Amino acid sequence: MLSDFISQLRITEKELQDELLASSNITTHKKADFIIKNNQYIKVLKIVLKGKVRVYQENAEREILIYYLNDMETCTLSLSACFEDCKSTVNAIVEEECTILNIPVRFVKNWNFKYKSWNTFTTNTFRNSYNHLINQYSNLAFQPLKDRLFDYLVSKAIDSVVKKSHQQLARELGTTREVISRLLKKLEKNDKLHLGQKEILILDNN
Amino acid sequence: MLSDFISQLRITEKELQDELLASSNITTHKKADFIIKNNQYIKVLKIVLKGKVRVYQENAEREILIYYLNDMETCTLSLSACFEDCKSTVNAIVEEECTILNIPVRFVKNWNFKYKSWNTFTTNTFRNSYNHLINQYSNLAFQPLKDRLFDYLVSKAIDSVVKKSHQQLARELGTTREVISRLLKKLEKNDKLHLGQKEILILDNN
DNA sequence: TTAGTGTTGTGACAAAAGGCACAGGTATTT
DNA sequence: AAATACCTGTGCCTTTTGTCACAACACTAA
Numbered sequence: 300m301l302s303d304f305i306s307q308l309r310i311t312e313k314e315l316q317d318e319l320l321a322s323s324n325i326t327t328h329k330k331a332d333f334i335i336k337n338n339q340y341i342k343v344l345k346i347v348l349k350g351k352v353r354v355y356q357e358n359a360e361r362e363i364l365i366y367y368l369n370d371m372e373t374c375t376l377s378l379s380a381c382f383e384d385c386k387s388t389v390n391a392i393v394e395e396e397c398t399i400l401n402i403p404v405r406f407v408k409n410w411n412f413k414y415k416s417w418n419t420f421t422t423n424t425f426r427n428s429y430n431h432l433i434n435q436y437s438n439l440a441f442q443p444l445k446d447r448l449f450d451y452l453v454s455k456a457i458d459s460v461v462k463k464s465h466q467q468l469a470r471e472l473g474t475t476r477e478v479i480s481r482l483l484k485k486l487e488k489n490d491k492l493h494l495g496q497k498e499i500l501i502l503d504n505n
Numbered sequence: 506m507l508s509d510f511i512s513q514l515r516i517t518e519k520e521l522q523d524e525l526l527a528s529s530n531i532t533t534h535k536k537a538d539f540i541i542k543n544n545q546y547i548k549v550l551k552i553v554l555k556g557k558v559r560v561y562q563e564n565a566e567r568e569i570l571i572y573y574l575n576d577m578e579t580c581t582l583s584l585s586a587c588f589e590d591c592k593s594t595v596n597a598i599v600e601e602e603c604t605i606l607n608i609p610v611r612f613v614k615n616w617n618f619k620y621k622s623w624n625t626f627t628t629n630t631f632r633n634s635y636n637h638l639i640n641q642y643s644n645l646a647f648q649p650l651k652d653r654l655f656d657y658l659v660s661k662a663i664d665s666v667v668k669k670s671h672q673q674l675a676r677e678l679g680t681t682r683e684v685i686s687r688l689l690k691k692l693e694k695n696d697k698l699h700l701g702q703k704e705i706l707i708l709d710n711n
Numbered sequence: 712t713t714a715g716t717g718t719t720g721t722g723a724c725a726a727a728a729g730g731c732a733c734a735g736g737t738a739t740t741t
Numbered sequence: 742a743a744a745t746a747c748c749t750g751t752g753c754c755t756t757t758t759g760t761c762a763c764a765a766c767a768c769t770a771a
Contacts, residue, residue, distance in 0.1 A: 356643045363646040365639065376639075379632045388639065412624050418617065425631035426585045429638070433571065433582075433594065436642050437562045440569040440679040443727070464748060473646040478728060480749060496737065497748075649757070670718060684758060686719060702767065703718075 300348045300398060301325065307371055308420050315414040323402045328393045335391040341380035343401040346373045350397030355470070356389050363473035365389055366431065375428035378421060381407035439473075445482050447472060449491060452501060461499045506554045506604060507531065513577055514626050521620040529608045534599045541597040547586035549607040552579045556603030561676070562595050569679035571595055572637065581634035584627060587613035645679075651688050653678060655697060658705060667705045 301323070305316055325348070328334065334345060334352055345368075352368040354376070368374055368391075376389060381404040410417040438447055451472060452461050463471075465479045472479070483499070486492050493500040507529070511522055531554070534540065540551060540558055551574075558574040560582070574580055574597075582595060587610040616623040644653055657678060658667050669677075671685045678685070689705070692698050699706040 356639070356646075358643070358647045361647060363643060365642075375635065379635060382628055382632055411628065412618070412621055415618055418624070422588055422617065422627070422631075425628075425635065426588055429581065429585060429631065429635055432635070432638050432642060433562075436571075436638060436645065437564075437569060439642065439645050440562075441564045441567060445727090466748075475729060476749090477730075477751085481728095481751080484750075494749085651757090672718075681759065682719090683721085683760075687721080687758095690720075700719085 301400060304346065304348060304371060304400060308416055310414075310416045312414050312416060315410065315417060318406065318410070319402070322406050323400055326399050326401060328397045328399060330393050330396060332393045332397075333390065334393060334397075334399065335374070335377065335387050335389065337387055337390050339387050341377050341385065341387055341404065343377065343403050344373070344381055344407050345377045345391075346400040346402070347371070348398045348400050350393065350399075351395035352391050352397060352399075353394050353471075354389050354391045361473055361475070362470045364471040366428070367394075373420075373424050375424055377404075378407065378424055380404060444472065444474060444478065445485065448479065448482055449486060452492065452499060456501050459501045461501070462497060463499070464497050507606060510552065510554060510577060510606060514622060516620075516622045518620050518622060521616065521623060524612065524616070525608070528612050529606055532605050532607060534603045534605065536599050536602060538599045538603075539596065540599060540603075540605065541580070541583065541593050541595065543593055543596050545593050547583050547591065547593055547610065549583065549609050550579070550587055550613050551583045551597075552606040552608070553577070554604045554606050556599065556605075557601035558597050558603060559600050559677075560595050560597045567679055567681070568676045570677040572634070573600075579626075579630050581630055583610075584613065584630055586610060650678065650680060650684065651691070654685065654688055655692060658698065659707060662707050665707045667707070668703060669705070670703050 301319070305319065310316055310319070328350075335341065335354075337357065347368040347370065349370050352374075354365045354368065354374065355362045356365060357363075366375075374391065376387065379385075380387070384404075407421075411421055412418065438450070442450070448468065451468070455461050455463070465483065466476045469476045469479045483492070483494055487494050491501070491503050493502055507525070511525065516522055516525070534556075541547065541560075543563065553574040553576065555576055558580075560571045560574065560580065561568045562571060563569075572581075580597065582593065585591075586593070590610075613627075617627055618624065644656070648656075654674065657674070661667050661669070671689065672682045675682045675685045689698070689700055693700050697707070697709050699708055
């Protein structure tokens with residue numbers, strides 16, 4: 300699995316491959332495990348080799364999704380922490396059983412100017428995350444929740460189906476369950492989707 | 506001015522100093538000039554040496570602030586564009602007469618692995634911008650507009666005074682003028698601030 | 712001084728989003 | 742089968758935010 304990561308990132312430097320092997324370790328986690336908790340010091344860069352992790356911020360009564368980490372995705376916030384000691388402002392929780400590559404922060408900063416492929420990796424990670432977040436931000440600012448909800452469902456659908464409860468959707472979109480239930484009903488009435496038990500079928504995605 | 510930038514970034518490499526001098530150029534812009542327009546290809550990295558630029562996204566009827574660029578600040582989105590050819594998704598408009606350092610994108614990517622100080626610069630720029638944006642994002646998600654408005658005023662106040670019209674504030678916070686006017690009145694009634702003509706005095710910032 | 716433009720205040724109303732309460736459904740475990 | 746824990750639907754009401762319309766004031770340029 301580590302070798303998949305190495306090849307996906309085109310890490311051709313033999314020396315970096317060796318350093319990675321020597322310094323990192325791989326851990327596995329069950330559903331509902333916390334990978335990172337708010338206000339906790341970040342000591343390792345986390346890369347999800349396999350599985351799914353939800354990274355979110357919370358306040359008193361609500362949550363909002365920052366991003367999901369899927370196979371071969373890197374936690375940008377822990378990458379950022381590699382360059383300066385800091386605490387996490389988010390929580391990260393396992394949604395599907397995970398295999399995670401852990402690299403202590405002290406290596407990551409160092410490699411950035413030592414290995415070209417690593418430099419490319421960190422830069423791309425920052426760029427993609429930043430662009431993604433700007434999109435999220437302006438959607439949040441401009442789009443009514445109904446549209447954000449529908450777009451979100453379309454983006455998460457696999458074979459036009461989303462298997463999430465209304466409560467889960469509420470958490471991911473930063474709102475409450477009742478609001479989601481009502482908006483979904485409205486969308487169903489407009490023949491945009493069909494509601495089942497913990498399952499939403501998208502009918503019309505234009 | 507360029508030398509201030511060089512010293513602020515601790516660019517000690519003589520060679521990079523020379524490259525910067527040879528490849529960049531400095532331009533000046535008047536208030537209300539567009540520096541970058543939505544959907545336009547980005548060809549240079551823009552660094553504001555002196556002045557103030559507002560970078561924002563717009564949709565049909567509204568705008569929302571992404572960030573301000575003040576003295577010695579770098580446009581993160583144009584930095585991002587240096588690593589892959591792409592179009593702007595934002596507008597940037599001069600708010601105070603500006604002196605801008607322009608560096609063609611082809612150099613920036615190259616320097617990233619060639620000069621340590623440049624590498625540090627780009628990494629810090631991405632990190633700071635990403636952290637800032639995450640804060641903005643969760644404020645937008647969690648805080649009622651009234652609180653976002655007050656916090657924003659406090660953050661922009663100089664000697665407890667903000668010299669902006671309600672219309673400007675509306676643009677920066679992604680809402681409309683009437684809404685801002687009413688919220689400001691409410692805050693004034695609660696003795697949080699005092700309203701004048703194009704001027705807001707903060708009375709109580711806890 | 713006057714015309715024009717930008718700024719502020721506000722009433723009336725509409726739409727969007729949230730909170731509370733409760734009813735009934737589904738799934739799982741014991 | 743009973744108990745328990747989620748899950749979904751919805752009525753009712755409140756708060757927040759947005760829209761339209763209009764009036765008054767302030768500032769600037771001719």
